[in-house]
Amino acid sequence: MSSTARGRHELAEIGVLAHLFEDKEKIMTDRSNEQVDPRGAIKDPDEWVTGDEPPTAAQESYLHTLAREADADVPADLTKAEASKRIDELQAETGRGQ
Structure with a gap:
């Protein structure tokens, strides 16, 4: 592989990694913006399976x-x-x- 081809290949890999990083950042940001219902984790003891x-x-x-x-x-x-x-x-x- 020529040095020019190798350089293009490395740049492509860097682009893919940057894209994956951006997606991960977006997912993490989206999750932190979700509204959580505080009552969702609280269940009436009469409804407990145990x-x-x-x-x-x-x-x-x-x-x-x-x-x-x-x-x-x-x-x-x-x-x-x-x-x-x-x-x-x-x-x-x-x-x-x-």
Whole structure:
């Protein structure tokens, strides 16, 4: 391959790379401009697929912390969904999570 042909080939490669970079920048910019519905990630605990399961360890721990602060009892045998609702109630009572 002659040096002229090699130079044209290298320039073509640079052009392709520049085009790909511009496309990536445009995609990244477009994504950052998207409006996200903050309610989209929040689902009613009654609609949880795993809502009937026992609460997670984190839920139990936080629930007991809030109950202690609110001088409230934690019912035994809560489901994951019930624990979530009780956490919301206790957060409102204690002023946490706001």
